[in-house]
Amino acid sequence: xxxxxxxxxxLAYYLVIPLMIMLARICDxxxxxxxxxxxxxxxxxxxxxxxxxxxxxxxxxxxxxxxNLGGMINYIAYAAGFAMGNYIGITLERRLAMGxxxxxxxxxxxxxxxxxxxxxxxxxxxxxxxxxxxxxxxxVLAVVKxxxxxxxxxxxxxxxxxxxVSVEDVRHLSETYLPPRTKGRNIVxxxxxxxxxxx
Numbered sequence: 001x002x003x004x005x006x007x008x009x010x011l012a013y014y015l016v017i018p019l020m021i022m023l024a025r026i027c028d029x030x031x032x033x034x035x036x037x038x039x040x041x042x043x044x045x046x047x048x049x050x051x052x053x054x055x056x057x058x059x060x061x062x063x064x065x066x067x068n069l070g071g072m073i074n075y076i077a078y079a080a081g082f083a084m085g086n087y088i089g090i091t092l093e094r095r096l097a098m099g100x101x102x103x104x105x106x107x108x109x110x111x112x113x114x115x116x117x118x119x120x121x122x123x124x125x126x127x128x129x130x131x132x133x134x135x136x137x138x139x140v141l142a143v144v145k146x147x148x149x150x151x152x153x154x155x156x157x158x159x160x161x162x163x164x165v166s167v168e169d170v171r172h173l174s175e176t177y178l179p180p181r182t183k184g185r186n187i188v189x190x191x192x193x194x195x196x197x198x199x
Contacts, residue, residue: 032089037090104139105142107162
């Protein structure tokens with residue numbers, strides 16, 4: 001990198017090179033972390049695209065920066081970039097909230113009102129009568145978009161705060177199914193509050 005020769009030696013050695021190493025590793029590992037998550041969910045196309053850019057950054061940027069490794073500060077920058085890349089990659093994946101999940105709700109309380117509410121919001125809701133350790137329970141299953149998961153949990157907790165809820169990623173569906181985007185949430189929230197007050 002010829003531009004480094006124009007910088008004061010101390011500035012290049014103690015600041016510029018370590019910073020470049022760290023930033024390159026952040027970009028590379030962030031994409032790599034995101035790619036692994038996509039692979040685990042069966043997103044072949046997106047995982048392939050992420051892998052392309054991951055390797056491209058490694059070859060074009062990281063391979064050049066590696067030639068300037070030397071001294072403890074560069075090793076620390078390399079390790080810090082790796083750690084931050086993992087953190088940023090996972091955070092980015094959570095914010096994008098891609099894909100769908102299966103929500104499982106187990107409650108020992110009457111769930112008819114909850115089921116009807118969920119059907120209005122998500123349509124694809126399955127209810128099963130089951131038996132748990134403490135007796136009869138109701139198992140409710142629904143496939144929802146990951147970005148709608150917090151709202152789904154809010155509905156469940158409003159009806160039964162002690163309900164057991166588990167979440168599982170969906171890798172494949174037998175047919176194309178996209179849960180409807182929730183509309184009119186403010187109206188629904190007001191209805192829930194009114195229902196809770198009556199109770």
